[in-house]
Structures are given as C-alpha cells and as structure tokens.
Amino acid sequence: MTASDAAQAAGYDLPLPTGEAPAARAAGGTLSPESLLVRNIFWFCHLRWMVVAILGGLGILGLFPQALAYAGLQLPVDWPLAAAGVLAAGNLGFHVHARLLRKSLSSFQAHLNLWGQIGFDLVILTAVVHFVGSLGTSMPFAYLFHIVLACIFFSRFESLLITLMACVLYMVCVLAEQGGLLPTTGMYAAALVRGHIELTPGVFLLNVALALGIWLTVWYLASRLAAMVQARDVRLAEANRRLEAAIEDRSRHMLRTTHELKAPFAAIDATTQLLMSGECGPLPDGAAEAVRRISARCRRLANEIQEMVQLANLRSHGQGPLRTESLDVAEILRWCIAQVQPLAEEQKVVVEARLDSARTKGVDDHLKMLLGNILGNAVVYSHEGGCVCVTCAPAASGNAVVTIADQGIGIPESKLPYVFDEYYRTNEAVRHNKQSSGLGLAIVRHVAEAHGIRIHVTSRPGAGTTFRLEFPAGETDPSSRVPEKESEHGVPDGYR
C-alpha cells in the first residue's frame, strides 16, 4: 500500500441497534403542533371560555336581586363580573402564548403554560369559593376538576403538587374566614345558614378534613389510572412506530425484490429475441422453437412475479384505510380498453364499448387493476373473431354498473365458486391459454372486497362469460385528485 492509498483509506463501523425507544430519544425536543400536550393547552383554554361565560351569567343574574331573594339567594354583581374579567384576560394571555410559540413550543414551555393555567385557575377558583360559600356549599368540590386534569396532563409528582396547592389555597381561605381576616360571605341569603358551620368548630374541622381527604383520594385514584393509561399510550405509540417502519421496510424490500426477480427475466427475454430475430445468425427450426419456448416461459414467470407482488401489496393495503377519491368509472374503462387493445388486435377480438359517465369512490390504481384484469381475461379467453362488449352506466340507485361480456370459452357452473381463488384455473382455461398465473381474479376479489364492489358472474361453457359489477355510488362532483405520495426510496407508490 502506498502512502497516498493509506491517506485515502476510510473506515466505517456498522451501527448496531441501541434498543433505545424513539420516544426516549425525542424527549425534551421540540413538540409538533399536533402533539397531545399542545392540544391540551388549547382545549383547556377553550374550556375556560365556558367558565368565563358562566361567571358572566352569574353577574347578570345579580341584576335581579328580588328574584334571587325569592329563591333564598343573594348574589352581588361585582365579584362574578370581576372574576369573569380576570379569567378572560388570563385566558387570552395563555392562548396567545401558546399560539405564538405553536411551531417552536418546547416540552418545557408547554408544561410551563399548563402549570400557569392551572395555578391561575386555582387562585380564581379560591376567590369564587370564598364568595359562593367555602363551607356551606358544594363549591369547593370544583377543585376536583383541576386535580383530575392535572393527573391527566402531568406526572404523578406534579399532579400531587397541584393537589397540595389546592388544599393550601382552600385552607387559607377558610382559616382567613374563621380568623376574621375575610368576611364570611356566601350565596345563601339567610345569615344563619351562612354562619351556622362557623359557630361549631367540630363541624368546621370535619368538613375541611373530609374535603381535603376526598381530594387526596381522588388524586390517588386518578393519578394511578392516568399513569397506567399513559404507560399504555407510550407502549402503543412505540408499537405503532415499529409497525409503520416495518411496513415501509417491507414495501421497500418488495420493490427491490420485484426488480431483482424480474430484471434477469428481462435480460433473458431480450437475448432470446435477439436469437429469434436472427441478429445472432440463423437458427435451425428446432432451436428456434426451443428459444421461443424459453421466451414464452420467461414472460409468464415475469407476469407471475408481477401479479404476486400486486396481490401482496393489496393485502398490505387491506391493513389500513384506503386513500379514496371520486372517480369516473367510464374513464377508467376507457384507459383499460386502450391498454388491452393491442392484445385484442393480436387475438383478433373486437372490443365494443358503450360507456356513460358514472362515479364511484375508490383508489384509481386498484380499480384499474380490477377492471384491467377482467377485461384482459375477457379478451384472452375469447375465440378468434369474438367480441367483448363493455357497458357502463349509472343505475337508478346511483351506483355505477359495469358489464363486461365475452363470447369465449365460458366457465362450467360447478367451477364458478372457485374462479376468484388464488392460483385456481379451470382445465378449459389452461387448455385455451397456458400463460395465465391464476392470480388475476384473486386480485379482483381483493380490490372488490376493499371497495365494496358487488360482482355477479354468469357463464355458459362454450358461449361466454359476463361479469356484472356494481360499484358504490360516488360524489357527483369530482373531488380534487389525491396527490401521489412519493415514498422514501423516491419512487412514487403507484410506480413500483
């Protein structure tokens, strides 16, 4: 090795999987706008507008003291409106903060926002509890809303801090009232009812202790359940990420495998064509026939590989929702007829079409595969000089109805239930055409099942076969075409 060779030498270590969960790697990073935490911030803000409206409503109710007095209640206008105003101003601030930082909101900032919201709420709530009645009403149980929400949003430790904060604020409120620092108020009109509990210390302590005990119990139960749900969410998210990666990997592997399997056949086929065309010199008749058989077998194998991959792809698509769009079945049929035309001319078969526009919802590629396979079969299994008749029209129900009828070899009645099975071929079909893989109608079945297309086959041996397809109704107006997603390996999904 020369000095210059040594200078150019480069090393590479194959990275081994660390087993580190993607969630752990992403921790502390920037949150996406769709993340749960950010969604919670906005949801919490929306919820608070309702509370603002309720407090505003209470303030308006205070304008009718006579009606309230009739119900044994008293409600001044000032504190509900003041609380509503402060709450609205704070809510606006939290909302604007989250919206401004939406695209670059870090996990820390999101936590800070939520902590601020809950802390702010607890202070306002304590004021409301004081004005409504801290001991004589059920208002203090409103703290439970925030305790439960904290269990959902935060870790157990953080939710415990929120719970303790609620306990402290409530204790400060009732002790201040007891100590005379705050006047004893409430919505009950009768002073006796408002003051009754304050006059008996034992009842006061029991009430406060019960309230705090209930909050801590609720915190314990809710935080434990929330922790279990969060742990399961993390496991599910991780499983989902692995599944998506596996599907993508499988798809890439399938693409590569198809290429690696088909490419050699393409080379063999091209070479046999050279031999048959005489490019490499004349061949004796026997050798020419042998080369022709090699070529035919090559094409058949290449087609079989193609159909196996199509079927595998359809099965994998069946695991997720289809990306459907509004389609004109007549347009798809025109495309399929154009594709099958050279074969029809070769077989001396005429394709006649009467196509009226009829819409359905589906995946363009899949419907082309479905109709292309049925149409291809109709041509292949026709007799020379035969006719394939294709019609398309909307039925009275609005469903697109397609018929593809041939005058070919037909299918015996006893064999009709099996024609959609994988690799099934009738003896009559094998005798007529040795090139089929037996997968075409299995592909048709998969597409039909995924799209809810009803297929009815009628056939008479020696007279022909008719496929009647009823598609689910589509939208009247064509929707915008779903753009093809270019997969990671750069090849758009449909062009594999």
Added chain:
Amino acid sequence: MAYLMVIDDDEDFADAAAMVLRSAGHDVQVELDTESASERMKEKPPDLVILDVMFPEDPSAGFKLARAMRQSGGEISTVPILMLTAVNTRFPLGFGPGDIDEAWMPVTDFLEKPVDLGLLKKRVAALLGQSEGPAVP
C-alpha cells in the same frame, strides 16, 4: 442515424438492446450507472436516452437522472428520455403516456420490461421523429 445512450445496470439487457438498435443503424453508447452516463452525456449529448429506473446504489437513480437532465438548462434538457422499468406493480398492462407527469416524471415515454425489442425500435424511431411530448403507443 442517431446517437443513443442506453443506461442500465443489467449489462446483458443493455447489450441486447444496443445490438438491436445498432442493427437499426444507430450509434449506441451503453452506460451501466447514472453517474458515468451523466459525465458522458456532458461530453457528447445523445439524441435519445434509454434509461432504467432502479440501480444498485439508488433505487430511484433513473428518476433522479431524468430530473437532473431536465433541470440542466443546456442541450441535455431537451433530450427525449425513454424510461424502462422492471418494476410496475401498479397495473398488469404497463404504463401509458398519460402517467407521465413533468413534475416528478420528466420522461418522454415508458416501456416496461421485459421489452419487446421490435417495439423498442419503433418507439425509438417515433421519439427521434418528435423530440417533445410523449409518443403515442
């Protein structure tokens, strides 16, 4: 006679295609990877490129070369491209000119492997007659 460039990592197929096209009177250059093809066409721009999609180092190298050619801005940007592919799980019957989209598939025409060499000769003749727009199948 035209100067054609066949770009395909499968040497057997590329040689077979080249032999047929040479017998049709064309001057044919075979390139087995897109990088050397890109360099070679800068030295002498071909009249037509016959391009495979997948290459061992990059499964979309063919697409990338086609896009790079169209974006080059020079003489190469208008060279007709006939794309060949062994992978088309989309339809049992092959691609059509309607599938060509200048945004992501800036080629002039398609042929799916295994290729009928007679059809290849016809497509090449058609494309050399019209340097713009997809050829009618």
